[in-house]
Amino acid sequence: MKKIEARNLVKNFGKLQVLKDISLTVDEGEVIAIIGPSGSGKSTLLRCLNKLEEIDRGTIIIDGKTLVQDTGTGVQYANDVEQREIVCRMGMVFQQFNLFPHMTVLQNLTEAPVQVQKRNIDEVTQEAKELLRKVGLIEKQDVYPLKLSGGQQQRVAIARALCMKPDIMLFDEPTSALDPELTSEVLQTMRNLAKEKMTMVVVTHEMTFAKEVANRIIFMADGIIQAEGTPEEVFGNIQNERLKNFLRAIEK
Amino acid sequence: MDYIIRIIPQMGLGALESLKIFSVVIVLSLPLGMILALGRISGFSFIKKFIATYVWVLRGSPLMLQMLFVYFALPSIGILFEDFTAAIIAFVLNYAAYFCEIFRGGIQAIPKGQYEAAHALGMNYWQTLRRIILPQVFRIVLPPISNETITLVKDTSLVYVLAMNDLMRTTRNLVQRDFSVVPFLVAAIFYLGATLLLTILFERLEKYYAKSSAN
Ligand SMILES: Nc1ncnc2c1ncn2[C@@H]1O[C@H](COP(=O)(O)OP(=O)(O)OP(=O)(O)O)[C@@H](O)[C@H]1O
Ligand SMILES: [Mg+2]
Numbered sequence A: 001m002k003k004i005e006a007r008n009l010v011k012n013f014g015k016l017q018v019l020k021d022i023s024l025t026v027d028e029g030e031v032i033a034i035i036g037p038s039g040s041g042k043s044t045l046l047r048c049l050n051k052l053e054e055i056d057r058g059t060i061i062i063d064g065k066t067l068v069q070d071t072g073t074g075v076q077y078a079n080d081v082e083q084r085e086i087v088c089r090m091g092m093v094f095q096q097f098n099l100f101p102h103m104t105v106l107q108n109l110t111e112a113p114v115q116v117q118k119r120n121i122d123e124v125t126q127e128a129k130e131l132l133r134k135v136g137l138i139e140k141q142d143v144y145p146l147k148l149s150g151g152q153q154q155r156v157a158i159a160r161a162l163c164m165k166p167d168i169m170l171f172d173e174p175t176s177a178l179d180p181e182l183t184s185e186v187l188q189t190m191r192n193l194a195k196e197k198m199t200m201v202v203v204t205h206e207m208t209f210a211k212e213v214a215n216r217i218i219f220m221a222d223g224i225i226q227a228e229g230t231p232e233e234v235f236g237n238i239q240n241e242r243l244k245n246f247l248r249a250i251e252k
Numbered sequence B: 001m002d003y004i005i006r007i008i009p010q011m012g013l014g015a016l017e018s019l020k021i022f023s024v025v026i027v028l029s030l031p032l033g034m035i036l037a038l039g040r041i042s043g044f045s046f047i048k049k050f051i052a053t054y055v056w057v058l059r060g061s062p063l064m065l066q067m068l069f070v071y072f073a074l075p076s077i078g079i080l081f082e083d084f085t086a087a088i089i090a091f092v093l094n095y096a097a098y099f100c101e102i103f104r105g106g107i108q109a110i111p112k113g114q115y116e117a118a119h120a121l122g123m124n125y126w127q128t129l130r131r132i133i134l135p136q137v138f139r140i141v142l143p144p145i146s147n148e149t150i151t152l153v154k155d156t157s158l159v160y161v162l163a164m165n166d167l168m169r170t171t172r173n174l175v176q177r178d179f180s181v182v183p184f185l186v187a188a189i190f191y192l193g194a195t196l197l198l199t200i201l202f203e204r205l206e207k208y209y210a211k212s213s214a215n
Helices: A042-049 A080-087 A105-115 A121-134 A150-162 A180-195 A207-213 A231-236 A241-251 B002-040 B045-060 B063-076 B083-108 B112-120 B125-162 B167-178 B182-210
Strands: A002-013 A016-027 A031-035 A057-062 A065-070 A075-077 A090-093 A168-172 A199-203 A216-221 A224-229
Touching (some): A002 A042, A002 A199, A016 A042, A031 A042, A031 A207, A042 A057, A042 A168, A042 A199, A057 A075, A065 A080, A090 B112, A105 A150, A121 A150, A150 A168, A180 A199, A180 A207, A199 A207, A216 A231, B002 B045, B002 B083, B002 B125, B002 B167, B002 B182, B045 B083, B063 B083, B063 B125, B083 B125, B112 B125, B125 B167, B125 B182, B167 B182
Parallel strands (some): A031 A216, A090 A168
Antiparallel strands (some): A002 A057, A216 A224
């Protein structure tokens, strides 16, 4: 079953074309790693999927529901209410965590399920605590986020996204803002998620993680998917010049 | 001492009048300032320009002038207000301009990531504003709001030019009647007491909001 179906996405920032006819499908339970040099449009692609950016052309279907449809001359987005329903089927984890600093860890998790999904607060609180236990932060439930380390904040952010019971998780360089010694705890949390068959799209510079966890690697450069396939296919016999240069550059 | 006790009731009435002005102005100008701030950062360029001009005019000219304008100039074109109403209108319009700028600064200090996180969690505009943005803005604007509030306590004395029996005018009347400067001292104590109370109140609020800060 297709969880994400993105066809022929085009995104311009003024005169700059950041996505040039990108197509991407993600099946249920798949883990996709998107890699590529800085400025290649990886974040933009991810952000278009949950409408943090609006595309100029193309079609995006999430879990069978159309977020935006190409009209032949432009695009037509679903109405506001539908959009929000589709968007919150996807959990998003940001490089800068973006936790709500004025709420405790537990409140960060329960806020949207209660306010947006109108779920019962006691029920949500139980689930939130369960999630905090899973990411190893139950003892921090009443702490304010800014008092936590970066790695802890990012694990809270993952738990917050999961508390919405999403079908899909989007990660935009979740470990790039972390000190090296804190990345492994976050990667471990993501590995566990992958084991539970969560559908994941991960923009990352962590090549080891990508090779080990992803079913499919997408290499982007200049707003184009340059190479795509299983880790073995992509890294095994590197044909693409750009990919070769990119891998050489990050090994240093 | 006897004299002080004798003048206290009269001065108390004056203080009450000042307190009334203060309270009404705060209650009206804070929300108005907030609405203006939201308009000032909205996507409507006409509204933005209008509010920017409004803020410039109201902050760029003396409050005293604005008050006299409402009281004396508007009646000449047929708009008449009582003393109290005129004072309130001028004060609210003036203070709303200051609060607008304070709130605008506070709102713009919230990182874009907060809006993005709220969006990704499916929150709509009002949920985002009410639950995520404004609580953080309140924390940021507390110190400047505290400043303005204390200034307002003292500014209420300006209404004495409209012949209102506020604390300042009452004091002056007593001084002139009794040839004593003691009422000045009593008035000072009233004003200082009020600002002290406000200072403590705002310190408490700031402490309460500080619990979520990084250290
Ligand atoms: N809001 C914006 N306005 C204008 N240009 C933008 C905006 N966001 C991104 N861009 C530009 O779009 C291009 C792609 O940016 P994007 O953030 O998607 O790259 P990326 O692949 O995620 O890079 P990185 O690895 O550095 O995160 C860059 O040239 C960037 O400067
Ligand atoms: Mg990026």
